[in-house]
Amino acid sequence: MTKYNWLIKDVRQIQGVIREAVRVATGGRPGPVLVDIPKDIQTARTEYNPQAPVRGPLPAVRQMPEPDAKAIEKLIEAMERAERPVILAGAGIIKAGASAELAQFARHAQIPVINTLLGMGGFPGTDPLFLGMPGMHGTAYANFALCECDLLINLGARFDDRVTGKVSSFCLKAVIVHVDIDAAEIGKRVKTHIPILGNVRDVLRSLNQQVRPVERRAWIGQVEAWKRDYPLQYGWDGSVKPQYVIEQIQEITGGDALFATGVGQHQMWAAQFLRFNEPRAFVSSGGLGTMGFGLPASIGAKFGRPDKEVWLIDGDGSFAMTLVELATAAMYNVPVRAVILNNAFLGMVRQWQELFFGKRYSHSHYPTNPDFAKIAEGYGVKGFSVRDVDQVRSVLEQAADHDGPVVMDFHVNPEENVWPMVPAGAGNDEMQLAPPAPESAR
Amino acid sequence: MEMTGAQIAIEELKAGGVEIAFGIPGGAIMPFYDDLLKANFKHILTRHEQGAAHMADGYARVSGKVALVVATSGPGATNLITGLLTAQMDSVPLIAVTGQVSTPM
Numbered sequence: 001m002t003k004y005n006w007l008i009k010d011v012r013q014i015q016g017v018i019r020e021a022v023r024v025a026t027g028g029r030p031g032p033v034l035v036d037i038p039k040d041i042q043t044a045r046t047e048y049n050p051q052a053p054v055r056g057p058l059p060a061v062r063q064m065p066e067p068d069a070k071a072i073e074k075l076i077e078a079m080e081r082a083e084r085p086v087i088l089a090g091a092g093i094i095k096a097g098a099s100a101e102l103a104q105f106a107r108h109a110q111i112p113v114i115n116t117l118l119g120m121g122g123f124p125g126t127d128p129l130f131l132g133m134p135g136m137h138g139t140a141y142a143n144f145a146l147c148e149c150d151l152l153i154n155l156g157a158r159f160d161d162r163v164t165g166k167v168s169s170f171c172l173k174a175v176i177v178h179v180d181i182d183a184a185e186i187g188k189r190v191k192t193h194i195p196i197l198g199n200v201r202d203v204l205r206s207l208n209q210q211v212r213p214v215e216r217r218a219w220i221g222q223v224e225a226w227k228r229d230y231p232l233q234y235g236w237d238g239s240v241k242p243q244y245v246i247e248q249i250q251e252i253t254g255g256d257a258l259f260a261t262g263v264g265q266h267q268m269w270a271a272q273f274l275r276f277n278e279p280r281a282f283v284s285s286g287g288l289g290t291m292g293f294g295l296p297a298s299i300g301a302k303f304g305r306p307d308k309e310v311w312l313i314d315g316d317g318s319f320a321m322t323l324v325e326l327a328t329a330a331m332y333n334v335p336v337r338a339v340i341l342n343n344a345f346l347g348m349v350r351q352w353q354e355l356f357f358g359k360r361y362s363h364s365h366y367p368t369n370p371d372f373a374k375i376a377e378g379y380g381v382k383g384f385s386v387r388d389v390d391q392v393r394s395v396l397e398q399a400a401d402h403d404g405p406v407v408m409d410f411h412v413n414p415e416e417n418v419w420p421m422v423p424a425g426a427g428n429d430e431m432q433l434a435p436p437a438p439e440s441a442r
Numbered sequence: 443m444e445m446t447g448a449q450i451a452i453e454e455l456k457a458g459g460v461e462i463a464f465g466i467p468g469g470a471i472m473p474f475y476d477d478l479l480k481a482n483f484k485h486i487l488t489r490h491e492q493g494a495a496h497m498a499d500g501y502a503r504v505s506g507k508v509a510l511v512v513a514t515s516g517p518g519a520t521n522l523i524t525g526l527l528t529a530q531m532d533s534v535p536l537i538a539v540t541g542q543v544s545t546p547m
Contacts (some may be wrong), residue, residue, distance in 0.1 A: 001523060001526050001527050001530060002526055002530060002538075003530065007542065008447070009545060011446075011447040011450075014447045014450045014451050014454070015450050015454055018450070018451050018454035018455060018458070019454050019457075019458065021537050022454075022455070022458030022459070022460065022508065022537065023458075025508050025535040025536060025537050026508050026535045029533050030502075030533050030534060030535035031529065031530050031533055031534070031535060032495075032526045032529040032530055032534065032535065032536045032537075032538060033536075033537055033538070034522075034526065034537075034538040034539075034540060035451070035537070035538070035539050035540070036519075036540050036542045037447065037448070037451065037471075037474065037539060037540070037541065037542060038470075038541075038542040038543060038544050038545045039469075039470050039471075039472075039473060039541060039542065039543065039544045040544035040545055040546070041447045041544075041545065042446065042447050042448040042451075042471075042473035042474050042477075042541070043446055043447065043448070043473045044446065044447050045444050045445065045446055045447075046444065046445070046447070046450070047443070047444055048443055048444070048445040048449070048450045048453065049443075050453065050457060091532065091533065095533060097506070118532060258504050260500060280503060280504045280505070280506065281504070283499075283500050283503045283504060285528050285531075285532065286531070286532055287528075287530075287531025287532050288524075288527055288528045288530075288531040288532070290496075290524055290525075290528040292492070292496075292524075293496050293499075293528060295493075296488070296492070296493035296494075296495075296496035296497045296500065297496045297497065297499055297500030297503070298500060299493075299497050299500065300464065300496065300497030300498055300499060300500030300501035300502075300509070301500040301501065301503070301504045303462060303486065303497070303501050304500065304501035304502070304503075304504040304505035304507065304509075305504045305505055308504070322490065322492065322493055322496070324489040324490055324493070325488060325489055325490070325493040325497075327489050328486065328487070328488050328489060328493065328497075331487070332486060
């Protein structure tokens with residue numbers, strides 16, 4: 001559950017344990033730590049000298065060795081041979097503070113960049129080389145690029161199953177390079193031809209000193225054609241479409257804000273339709289997929305970056321799980337703009353039931369959802385309820401100008417699905433671009 | 443200088459660059475909360491420990507800094523679990539301090 005934890009049994013241990021706890025949490029591959037302190041130890045007294053030496057760091061936080069120069073040389077050779085290279089950039093780029101190094105590398109070597117869900121913002125979403133998200137709900141062009149590439153350079157991503165799809169059909173034509181700070185991740189799910197253990201920023205700096213500029217007209221042209229011919233899209237029928245709401249948020253903010261999400265369809269649409277200008281702007285539970293993460297995470301985000309506007313893009317299911325924290329937003333007047341894309345369903349469950357369980361909607365419907373705007377008002381938070389597509393823009397603008405927390409309950413089309421989609425257990429080459437039923441084709 | 447265990451923990455957290463805590467007090471963590479107040483440590487009182495953990499998580503993801511999460515024993519600690527595992531799966535740093543019954547118990 002944690003990266004490390006301690007139970008303190010003697011007050012004299014406290015200084016060393018807390019110092020180590022900070023180092024373990026923040027060092028190497030970061031993670032949560034827990035220190036359990038019995039009540040009598042909290043009140044017990046002992047001599048405290050802040051300068052006292054405490055024992056050395058745990059192995060987990062020892063300095064990363066320099067990346068292997070021979071492995072980097074192999075990567076450069078592979079890049080010189082490659083005709084269709086692709087970068088898969090994960091959260092490691094953001095955690096290592098390597099965004100500038102990545103941008104330099106990709107532009108210099110002319111390699112298109114795919115960002116994982118948690119890697120969003122690690123590469124500018126507006127760059128022509130940006131291909132969006134891969135995998136289950138990735139862009140068509142990212143998945144085409146994965147299927148066709150002859151060199152895949154994974155920079156700090158862990159080959160999550162939502163990215164790879166069926167591993168036996170993942171990137172079959174490619175030499176696979178994996179740069180990771182955690183040796184346990186390399187080769188765990190995908191056979192890796194060139195493993196590079198190290199901090200991805202060190203690796204990129206070394207690469208940037210050695211890589212020669214190249215032109216890849218044919219490959220870049222192919223990728224641009226895919227982007228032109230298979231863009232993200234959705235149908236227009238007069239109802240409030242969730243993707244439209246997100247597009248309007250993108251327009252109003254210009255992408256210059258922090259965005260938190262819950263988990264589900266809305267999370268995928270946010271990853272697809274927002275354009276992140278910078279790292280550390282997208283706050284979303286990827287690995288665990290924790291519904292209810294969004295509202296509290298957005299409040300924490302505002303404390304972490306009080307200079308930035310914070311938007312929450314949530315679903316009605318996720319929001320209801322932790323909405324009690326509206327009380328916290330009200331108490332500290334945290335100006336979070338909470339957008340609920342309310343379809344009165346556990347939308348991703350409903351989508352899977354529609355597509356893979358014969359439209360048997362077993363217990364995924366919330367026909368008596370509360371009035372979230374009224375709930376907000378009950379907490380002393382400004383609330384809006386929107387059912388008309390013509391009101392979307394004006395409510396978002398009013399919320400953006402409000403100087404306190406605000407909840408916007410958008411009643412969106414409940415039948416909207418997330419496309420493209422790679423069905424669970426299928427390969428990325430089996431991606432479905434659009435709904436199979438002709439009447440809802442877009 | 444002689445200090446309580448809770449005071450030492452807070453001093454070491456401050457020295458480690460921790461600037462904010464999210465949490466809820468309860469029986470087994472009250473001495474720690476008393477010293478948080480005396481140390482004038484910034485603390486955000488939440489309504490559920492899961493919320494506190496997710497707030498610390500959101501804080502860390504956008505700032506690159508690490509926050510403290512505080513909860514009491516029993517249900518306070520178990521309510522943290524989803525938040526801790528969320529952070530673990532996404533490699534997000536946070537430091538949880540939980541109260542525990544006294545050592546003779």
